[in-house]
Amino acid sequence: MGSTSAEKSAEHHGPTGVGRRDLIKRSAALGLISVPTMSFLSACASGGGGDDQDKAEAGEKTAKNPLGVNNSAQMEFVLFDGGFGKEYAEDAVKIYQKNFPKATVKFSATQKIQSTLQPRFNQGTPPDLIDNSGAEQMDMGVLVGKNQLADLTPLLDAPSYDDPAKKVRDTLRPGIVEMGQFDGDKVWILYYAYTVYGVWYSRKALDSLDAEYPKTWDEMLAVCAKAKKKGMAGWTYAGKYPYYIPFSLYPMIAKVGGAEVLDAIDNLEPNAWKHPAVKACFEAYYELYRKGYVLKGTPGLDHIQSQTAWAKGDALFLPNGSWVENESAKVIPADFDLAVAAPTGLDSSDKLPFGTIWASGGEPFVVPAKAKNGTGGMEQLRIMLGEASSKNFTAKVKSLTAFNGGTDGIELTPGLKSGVEALDLAGDNVVNPRIQDWYVKLQKEQIGVGGLGEMMAGRLTPAEAVKKIQAYADEAAKDSSIKHYKHQ
Amino acid sequence: MQHGKYRFIVGFLALPLGVYALFVVWPFVQSIYYSFTDWTGLSPDFKMVGFDNYSRMLDDDIFWKSLWHSVLFALLVPLVTLGLALFLSFMINVGGRHRRGGPVITGVRGSAFYKIVYFFPQVLSIAIVALLFQFAYNPDSGAINSLLRGIGLDGVQPLWLGDPDLALWCVTGVLVWSTVGFFVVLFSAGMASIPADLYEAALLDGAGRAVTFFRVTLPLLWDTVQSGWVYMGILALGAESFAVVQIMTTGPGGPDYSTTVMVLYVYQKAFRDGQAAYATTIGVALLVVTLAFAALVMRLGRRERLEY
Numbered sequence: 001m002g003s004t005s006a007e008k009s010a011e012h013h014g015p016t017g018v019g020r021r022d023l024i025k026r027s028a029a030l031g032l033i034s035v036p037t038m039s040f041l042s043a044c045a046s047g048g049g050g051d052d053q054d055k056a057e058a059g060e061k062t063a064k065n066p067l068g069v070n071n072s073a074q075m076e077f078v079l080f081d082g083g084f085g086k087e088y089a090e091d092a093v094k095i096y097q098k099n100f101p102k103a104t105v106k107f108s109a110t111q112k113i114q115s116t117l118q119p120r121f122n123q124g125t126p127p128d129l130i131d132n133s134g135a136e137q138m139d140m141g142v143l144v145g146k147n148q149l150a151d152l153t154p155l156l157d158a159p160s161y162d163d164p165a166k167k168v169r170d171t172l173r174p175g176i177v178e179m180g181q182f183d184g185d186k187v188w189i190l191y192y193a194y195t196v197y198g199v200w201y202s203r204k205a206l207d208s209l210d211a212e213y214p215k216t217w218d219e220m221l222a223v224c225a226k227a228k229k230k231g232m233a234g235w236t237y238a239g240k241y242p243y244y245i246p247f248s249l250y251p252m253i254a255k256v257g258g259a260e261v262l263d264a265i266d267n268l269e270p271n272a273w274k275h276p277a278v279k280a281c282f283e284a285y286y287e288l289y290r291k292g293y294v295l296k297g298t299p300g301l302d303h304i305q306s307q308t309a310w311a312k313g314d315a316l317f318l319p320n321g322s323w324v325e326n327e328s329a330k331v332i333p334a335d336f337d338l339a340v341a342a343p344t345g346l347d348s349s350d351k352l353p354f355g356t357i358w359a360s361g362g363e364p365f366v367v368p369a370k371a372k373n374g375t376g377g378m379e380q381l382r383i384m385l386g387e388a389s390s391k392n393f394t395a396k397v398k399s400l401t402a403f404n405g406g407t408d409g410i411e412l413t414p415g416l417k418s419g420v421e422a423l424d425l426a427g428d429n430v431v432n433p434r435i436q437d438w439y440v441k442l443q444k445e446q447i448g449v450g451g452l453g454e455m456m457a458g459r460l461t462p463a464e465a466v467k468k469i470q471a472y473a474d475e476a477a478k479d480s481s482i483k484h485y486k487h488q
Numbered sequence: 489m490q491h492g493k494y495r496f497i498v499g500f501l502a503l504p505l506g507v508y509a510l511f512v513v514w515p516f517v518q519s520i521y522y523s524f525t526d527w528t529g530l531s532p533d534f535k536m537v538g539f540d541n542y543s544r545m546l547d548d549d550i551f552w553k554s555l556w557h558s559v560l561f562a563l564l565v566p567l568v569t570l571g572l573a574l575f576l577s578f579m580i581n582v583g584g585r586h587r588r589g590g591p592v593i594t595g596v597r598g599s600a601f602y603k604i605v606y607f608f609p610q611v612l613s614i615a616i617v618a619l620l621f622q623f624a625y626n627p628d629s630g631a632i633n634s635l636l637r638g639i640g641l642d643g644v645q646p647l648w649l650g651d652p653d654l655a656l657w658c659v660t661g662v663l664v665w666s667t668v669g670f671f672v673v674l675f676s677a678g679m680a681s682i683p684a685d686l687y688e689a690a691l692l693d694g695a696g697r698a699v700t701f702f703r704v705t706l707p708l709l710w711d712t713v714q715s716g717w718v719y720m721g722i723l724a725l726g727a728e729s730f731a732v733v734q735i736m737t738t739g740p741g742g743p744d745y746s747t748t749v750m751v752l753y754v755y756q757k758a759f760r761d762g763q764a765a766y767a768t769t770i771g772v773a774l775l776v777v778t779l780a781f782a783a784l785v786m787r788l789g790r791r792e793r794l795e796y
Contacts, residue, residue: 040499122531136759266685298650300628301628481544481763
């Protein structure tokens with residue numbers, strides 16, 4: 001378009017015969033003629049459906065091979081190469097290859113899950129096992145809704161890798177199977193890592209204030225007041241991604257009002273956010289802002305910046321997940337004595353005991369419905385859920401796995417150790433809000449940024465935040481372009 | 489000879505036009521087609537839904553917000569960038585005081601140095617620029633607030649990207665900063681080709697700097713400015729604004745939707761929410777806005793070409 005002047009001058013100087021403008025017009029016309037009919041369109045970006053004929057034949061089911069893997073078929077495994085690296089998966093692939101020496105395994109690790117795999121889903125030729133994680137995660141709800149994923153029930157009902165008498169599903173941590181379900185009994189996703197969410201702090205810093213971790217909100221405010229006197233803020237959080245606040249806020253709501261309040265929120269029930277427990281917890285958090293206990297400038301910090309400020313000792317408490325130990329390893333001082341605690345409640349009238357915590361799966365593994373060797377993908381998962389592979393993962397990447405146990409005999413880092421203790425303390429009171437995987441946009445952009453972020457920056461009162469978030473939730477409940485889910 | 493000439497030209501153009509049709513025109517046509525479907529982007533199954541996506545778009549508050557921000561960018565960013573670039577390049581090339589024994593027309597002292605300094609941001613990729621500014625805007629320990637504290641303004645510690653009233657301006661600032669150098673160099677080259685005798689004549693007639701600029705430099709540079717305007721507007725509507733908003737802002741697109749732009753919304757709908765068809769619908773709207781912008785600039789900027 002910037003060439004019009006050049007065009008004009010070319011005309012002006014007048015080469016005889018074909019003017020440049022004419023030429024462009026004519027070639028554009030040619031281009032239009034060459035556009036084929038619309039029916040060809042669908043063959044391009046979105047290919048035809050794959051057919052089932054080229055699936056690998058089932059192998060014989062034996063005690064060693066309960067899923068009946070075809071021992072000579074190729075198995076393709078695509079891993080998200082993120083904070084956990086790829087070594088743990090490579091180790092598990094080696095076991096698969098040892099067990100099925102005739103099979104080839106095509107293993108690859110990438111951060112670009114979506115860019116690599118979306119076209120293959122569209123062509124109907126996805127790999128056999130995917131770790132669908134990271135910034136380029138493909139929307140699970142859509143994958144399930146469009147029947148792109150295989151039901152993992154055969155894997156869950158198969159004997160576990162270590163003990164044939166126990167089914168795989170009985171070796172998993174609480175909530176893992178439920179998290180893999182969307183609607184109905186089918187299990188579409190297996191979350192391999194196990195994340196503990198809560199309030200992260202330095203035991204050393206808390207000791208230096210001569211304080212215990214607060215169990216009621218009055219105690220919390222007292223600890224923050226003490227910290228403030230020493231020039232330390234009580235709290236900071238990932239201000240630019242305020243959807244980190246729920247990591248401690250949601251379990252607090254459950255503690256105050258019972259887990260059914262969170263279920264109602266997940267189910268997008270009308271007035272779910274108007275429950276008194278929600279309002280009370282919002283007001284408690286707002287009090288932190290109002291009393292100046294939130295680190296100054298927090299709303300402009302991203303997660304790394306806020307974690308760095310917290311590790312430097314500028315702030316005492318940080319809502320986060322267990323990955324923070326690995327993510328901020330470089331800035332956390334050696335004598336920090338990292339710990340996680342369940343969220344502080346309001347007072348003794350809370351419905352659930354202190355210790356109620358949010359813990360759930362991370363690193364979602366899926367087997368595509370159109371995979372050629374889906375059984376192989378499931379077998380690979382069964383190997384990874386064995387004790388040896390699970391221990392290997394925990395030892396290498398400082399995170400728990402979905403396998404219940406697997407921490408004996410290895411040395412745990414301070415954060416991980418305190419996470420295990422927090423889970424012990426919680427017992428059955430582990431909550432698992434599903435809103436963050438069911439309604440990503442609602443949770444992150446609307447509730448997180450639009451509601452909680454604005455409230456914690458002091459631009460909304462708790463009452464206004466509740467009203468705004470309820471309106472977002474009502475809008476999501478009505479939106480026919482998203483799939484809706486309910487707790488079973 | 490005429491016939492052979494056509495064959496020559498067609499042969500010459502077939503390949504580039506083919507590439508253009510395949511990689512530019514064809515995706516456009518496809519997008520328009522997909523905007524009438526309910527394609528998720530994650531499965532090969534979809535059906536036609538008519539104008540559903542379009543009526544949904546017209547009811548979508550976030551779409552209107554992103555449209556408004558994009559239009560604001562397309563109008564404001566070129567205006568500020570080009571204005572600043574024109575001023576700077578004028579000072580570098582023409583605006584200097586006459587020095588005894590030197591040429592009649594010259595830039596301010598040290599202009600060669602300034603030219604390099606202004607161009608410097610251009611060698612950094614926009615992603616790096618956005619990251620650097622993200623650190624600078626950090627309210628806790630960033631360069632800007634530290635500077636404010638350093639000069640005793642402890643009370644003035646804005647949240648920058650964390651403040652819905654400021655965030656969009658922070659983004660605008662980065663866009664201007666990162667592109668102005670390119671236009672300084674472009675306009676400098678344009679000014680260098682303006683014959684010095686025109687300036688000398690203006691000087692003899694007693695014209696000052698401002699008059700020289702508006703009566704001599706700007707008219708002779710008009711074509712370059714106009715192309716720059718379109719180029720800059722398309723950058724501000726497209727890739728450049730996406731990168732900056734995606735990397736720097738809260739959410740991204742926040743706080744509270746204060747920085748969301750159309751390209752970001754397309755990206756989020758297609759790659760986060762699994763609603764590729766709706767994303768292409770917004771993409772079509774973006775295409776309309778971009779074409780309208782280019783047409784508008786071309787129409788407004790039409791002038792008699794000056795020969796010299």
